[in-house]
Amino acid sequence: xxxxxxxxxxxxxxxxxxxxxxxxxxxxxxxxxxxxxxxxxxxxxxxxxxxxxxxxxxxxxxxxxxxxxxxxxxxxxxxxxxxxxxxxxxxxxxxxxxxxxxxxxxxxxxxxxxxxxxxxxxxxxxxxxxxxxxxxxxxxxxxxxxxxxxxxxxxxxxxxxxxxxxxxxxxxxxxxxxxxxxxxxxxxxxxxxxxxxxxxxxxxxxxxxxxxxxxxxxxxxxxxxxxxxxxxxxxxxxxxxxxxxxxxxxxxxxxxxxxxxxxxxxxxxxxxxxxxxxxxxxxxxxxxxxxxxxxxxxxxxxxxxxxxxxxxxxxxxxxxxxxxxxxxxx
Amino acid sequence: xxxxxxxxxxxxxxxxxxxxxxxxxxxxxxxxxxxxxxxxxxxxxxxxxxxxxxxxxxxxxxxxxxxxxxxxxxxxxxxxxxxxxxxxxxxxxxxxxxxxxxxxxxxxxxxxxxxxxxxxxxxxxxxxxxxxxxxxxxxxxxxxxxxxxxxxxxxxxxxxxxxxxxxxxxxxxxxxxxxxxxxxxxxxxxxxxxxxxxxxxxxxxxxxxxxxxxxxxxxxxxxxxxxxxxxxxxxxxxxxxxxxxxxxxxxxxxx
Numbered sequence: 001x002x003x004x005x006x007x008x009x010x011x012x013x014x015x016x017x018x019x020x021x022x023x024x025x026x027x028x029x030x031x032x033x034x035x036x037x038x039x040x041x042x043x044x045x046x047x048x049x050x051x052x053x054x055x056x057x058x059x060x061x062x063x064x065x066x067x068x069x070x071x072x073x074x075x076x077x078x079x080x081x082x083x084x085x086x087x088x089x090x091x092x093x094x095x096x097x098x099x100x101x102x103x104x105x106x107x108x109x110x111x112x113x114x115x116x117x118x119x120x121x122x123x124x125x126x127x128x129x130x131x132x133x134x135x136x137x138x139x140x141x142x143x144x145x146x147x148x149x150x151x152x153x154x155x156x157x158x159x160x161x162x163x164x165x166x167x168x169x170x171x172x173x174x175x176x177x178x179x180x181x182x183x184x185x186x187x188x189x190x191x192x193x194x195x196x197x198x199x200x201x202x203x204x205x206x207x208x209x210x211x212x213x214x215x216x217x218x219x220x221x222x223x224x225x226x227x228x229x230x231x232x233x234x235x236x237x238x239x240x241x242x243x244x245x246x247x248x249x250x251x252x253x254x255x256x257x258x259x260x261x262x263x264x265x266x267x268x269x270x271x272x273x274x275x276x277x278x279x280x281x282x283x284x285x286x287x288x289x290x291x292x293x294x295x296x297x298x299x300x301x302x303x304x305x306x307x308x309x310x311x312x313x314x315x316x317x318x319x320x321x322x323x324x325x326x327x328x329x330x
Numbered sequence: 331x332x333x334x335x336x337x338x339x340x341x342x343x344x345x346x347x348x349x350x351x352x353x354x355x356x357x358x359x360x361x362x363x364x365x366x367x368x369x370x371x372x373x374x375x376x377x378x379x380x381x382x383x384x385x386x387x388x389x390x391x392x393x394x395x396x397x398x399x400x401x402x403x404x405x406x407x408x409x410x411x412x413x414x415x416x417x418x419x420x421x422x423x424x425x426x427x428x429x430x431x432x433x434x435x436x437x438x439x440x441x442x443x444x445x446x447x448x449x450x451x452x453x454x455x456x457x458x459x460x461x462x463x464x465x466x467x468x469x470x471x472x473x474x475x476x477x478x479x480x481x482x483x484x485x486x487x488x489x490x491x492x493x494x495x496x497x498x499x500x501x502x503x504x505x506x507x508x509x510x511x512x513x514x515x516x517x518x519x520x521x522x523x524x525x526x527x528x529x530x531x532x533x534x535x536x537x538x539x540x541x542x543x544x545x546x547x548x549x550x551x552x553x554x555x556x557x558x559x560x561x562x563x564x565x566x567x568x569x570x571x572x573x574x575x576x577x578x579x580x581x582x583x584x585x
Binding site: 027047050051053054070071073074077078079081082084166167168169170172173174176177180181184185187188189190191192196249253262263266267270271273274277 | 341346349351390391393394397398432434436438441444447448451475
């Protein structure tokens with residue numbers, strides 16, 4: 001029961017070579033849309049190679065040709081059975097106007113969950129500082145925030161030299177990369193079934209709540225709003241969107257209420273996660289520029305009312321964009 | 331699809347055909363990463379020197395550009411190369427590895443981005459400890475980024491056609507003078523034994539000289555034990571020549 005290998009190879013090798021060439025064409029020109037005739041030919045060659053592999057597995061134990069055929073069938077299988085549409089070119093305008101906001105809204109529950117966890121952290125931070133002011137030393141994320149808010153405001157408002165002079169661009173670059181790394185970590189921690197993402201969100205909330213409570217208790221609400229609003233209006237939503245993506249991953253990993261396999265669930269959300277990550281990155285680039293070039297200037301250089309109004313306009317525009325843009329399209 | 335606990339993943343197609351993907355182990359992947367790390371360091375050095383040329387714009391600009399360039403390079407290196415080279419970076423290319431979809435389907439750009447962005451967690455606490463542990467303990471040797479992106483890393487998924495003509499064609503075969511014995515050999519040889527003989531011939535250049543002689547003598551002895559050819563047919567034949575003649579009888583139809 002041994003296959004007549006040379007005859008078999010002589011008969012089938014031209015078809016394998018043709019299939020190989022067809023696959024090379026597909027791989028070499030990923031942006032090209034194949035014609036119907038090409039698709040039919042690829043399908044025929046794939047089926048023929050599959051049949052050859054089945055015959056080979058039954059009649060001969062020769063491993064080299066079988067491995068070659070397996071690899072050929074594997075590559076053809078990937079092209080034939082893929083049901084996700086291959087992306088030819090990204091239309092940036094369409095992506096911005098429709099895809100990003102629509103994706104955000106499709107998973108808005110994960111976003112609200114991220115907001116709720118952050119607010120819980122904020123409440124904890126505010127309460128912690130009210131109940132135990134000594135906790136400030138533990139809660140504040142860096143040394144600069146341990147200073148009395150009144151002293152800092154006085155120093156900033158009476159500064160004679162521009163502390164940002166000559167370092168604004170570098171500072172903006174540092175903020176962009178650092179914040180993006182923090183956001184990506186928050187997203188990646190979604191793979192801990194969401195536990196890591198929730199902890200990072202809560203901790204961010206605690207810090208925000210404690211800093212806010214500290215400045216409000218010292219009567220520096222205007223400074224606080226003027227300092228945080230311009231860049232925070234983009235930076236905080238960006239972290240929330242990264243967390244939203246992390247929670248989507250966690251949801252797909254846990255897979256409540258679905259019979260799909262883990263692989264299918266994760267595959268189903270992968271493009272949405274990518275879309276949200278890109279949106280987050282854009283917001284953080286903007287936040288970095290605003291924080292370096294605008295947020296660090298205080299009264300009398302820039303009136304607080306102007307800074308707060310700027311932040312409010314940003315927040316409103318972002319809310320309208322994410323909530324309404326692309327709503328009329330299918 | 332039926333994953334195994336060994337270093338391979340078997341995928342059954344709707345046509346009822348199975349194919350096996352050989353999964354890459356953590357050590358090979360770590361070595362590929364080391365090559366990529368060297369490539370990133372080298373590219374970074376080149377890019378930073380190139381950016382110094384733009385120093386006339388201002389030192390502040392150069393410093394900012396260096397920060398952004400390093401971030402873009404370290405984050406984007408694997409994403410760009412895996413997209414352009416269909417699942418391969420420089421390190422993976424050198425070591426014959428490739429990223430593939432875990433269901434054997436086409437790799438999507440979103441999968442490439444996700445598996446690379448999640449390196450942040452896989453790298454914790456240092457030297458890919460989390461990712462390395464995950465590849466040891468998960469069924470398909472996946473790090474967390476692979477799990478999230480539904481990808482696997484496989485060894486050499488595309489291989490060349492074997493050149494059997496070079497192996498079997500054009501050589502005189504003294505055993506073919508005895509067709510009734512050749513038919514008996516075909517009848518008595520199991521497919522497994524035939525496969526071992528063919529594999530040994532295909533890989534004969536890989537053995538060292540001594541092992542090669544020993545192996546083919548042993549195989550020739552086995553085939554002689556199941557069918558004995560007359561002395562004049564096997565006279566002056568080495569073990570390797572005997573096995574080659576046997577393989578030709580087994581894999582060719584009778585004349």
